[in-house]
Amino acid sequence: MERRWFDLLMDDHSMTEKVLDALERVLQASEAPGADTVRGMVDYFVEYADGTHNRKEEEHLFPLLERRGMPRDSGPLAVMLAEHEESRRLLGHVRAAAEAYLGGDPAAGPGLGEAFGAYAALLKAHYWKENDILYPMAMRVLGPSDEAAVVEGISAVEARLGADGHRCYSALAARLVEAGEVRDLSYALDRAVLAAMLNTLPVEISFVDAEDTVRYFSHENRDKIFPRSRGAIGMKVQECHPEKSLHLVNRILADFKAGRRDAAEFWIDFRGMKVHIRYFAVREPGGAYLGTLEVVQDLSPIGALQGERRLLSEA
Numbered sequence: 001m002e003r004r005w006f007d008l009l010m011d012d013h014s015m016t017e018k019v020l021d022a023l024e025r026v027l028q029a030s031e032a033p034g035a036d037t038v039r040g041m042v043d044y045f046v047e048y049a050d051g052t053h054n055r056k057e058e059e060h061l062f063p064l065l066e067r068r069g070m071p072r073d074s075g076p077l078a079v080m081l082a083e084h085e086e087s088r089r090l091l092g093h094v095r096a097a098a099e100a101y102l103g104g105d106p107a108a109g110p111g112l113g114e115a116f117g118a119y120a121a122l123l124k125a126h127y128w129k130e131n132d133i134l135y136p137m138a139m140r141v142l143g144p145s146d147e148a149a150v151v152e153g154i155s156a157v158e159a160r161l162g163a164d165g166h167r168c169y170s171a172l173a174a175r176l177v178e179a180g181e182v183r184d185l186s187y188a189l190d191r192a193v194l195a196a197m198l199n200t201l202p203v204e205i206s207f208v209d210a211e212d213t214v215r216y217f218s219h220e221n222r223d224k225i226f227p228r229s230r231g232a233i234g235m236k237v238q239e240c241h242p243e244k245s246l247h248l249v250n251r252i253l254a255d256f257k258a259g260r261r262d263a264a265e266f267w268i269d270f271r272g273m274k275v276h277i278r279y280f281a282v283r284e285p286g287g288a289y290l291g292t293l294e295v296v297q298d299l300s301p302i303g304a305l306q307g308e309r310r311l312l313s314e315a
C-alpha cells in the first residue's frame with residue numbers, strides 16, 4: 001500500500017525514538033560511550049533528525065497547512081515551530097558537549113549525558129504532539145493533491161542526502177540502536193582473557209552445540225580427568241562418546257532440547273577420585289536451547305575438607 005505523508009513522517013519519528021532510547025541508555029551506562037557512537041549520534045541528529053526530518057515539515061507540510069488556514073503565529077503550528085527552534089538550541093549543546101568529549105575532556109561525559117537528556121525529552125514530547133495532535137488536524141485540512149505535494153516534498157528533501165542517503169541514515173540508526181542494547185558483561189572481555197578464564201576454572205568443561213556437535217573443551221594440554229583430543233572438535237557427540245553411556249547422553253540432550261529438564265548429574269568412583277559429572281542446558285535469555293555444557297570435577301579434595309580455614313595458607 002502506498003505510504004501517505006503522515007506514514008513517512010511517523011516512520012522518521014519512530015526510527016528517531018528508538019535511537020533516542022538507545023543513546024539515553026548508552027549515556028547512562030557506567031562504561032564511557034565509544035567515539036564512533038558519539039560521532040554517529042551527532043551526525044544522525046544534525047543531518048537526519050533536524051537537517052532532514054524537520055525540513056520536510058518546515059518546507060513542505062507547515063507552509064501548506066498555513067495556506068489551508070492554520071495560523072503560523074498561534075496554535076499548534078506555532079508550538080511546533082517554536083519546538084523545532086528549541087530543539088536546535090538543545091542540539092547545539094549536545095554538539096558542543098560531544099566535541100569536548102571527543103577532544104578528550106574527561107569532564108565532558110556527564111555534560112553530554114545531561115545535554116542529550118534535555119534534547120531527547122523535548123524531541124519525544126514533540127513527536128507525540130505531532131503524531132497525536134498536529135497530523136490528525138492536518139489530515140482534516142489537506143486534500144488529495146495537497147497530500148501528494150507533501151509526499152513529493154518529502155522525497156525532494158530526502159534526495160538532498162544523495163542516492164543512498166536514506167539507507168545510510170537507517171543503517172546509522174540501526175548501529176546506534178545496537179550500541180544501546182544491553183550486552184552481557186563478557187562482551188568487553190578480550191578473547192584470550194576469556195579463554196584463560198575458562199582454563200582457570202577448577203572444573204573441566206566441554207560444550208556441545210544445539211546440533212550435537214562438539215565445539216569446545218577446556219584445559220587442553222593439561223592433566224584432565226577425562227582426556228580429550230582436539231580431533232573431537234567438529235564431531236557429533238554421539239561419535240565420540242563411550243558406547244555404554246550413549247543412551248544416557250541422547251536422553252539428556254533430547255530432554256534439554258524439549259525443555260523437559262535443565263540439568264543432569266552423575267558421580268562415579270574413578271582412579272581414586274570421586275568424579276562429579278554434570279550436564280547443563282545452555283539457553284539464551286529467552287530460553288532457546290544453545291547447547292549443552294558438561295562440567296567435570298573431582299570432588300575428593302572438597303569431600304575431604306574438615307573444620308574451617310580462615311587464614312591464608314602458606315603458598
Ligand SMILES: [Fe+2]
Pocket residue numbers: 054057080084126130
Ligand atoms: Fe516537527
Ligand SMILES: [Fe+2]
Pocket residue numbers: 009013053054057127130
Ligand atoms: Fe516531526
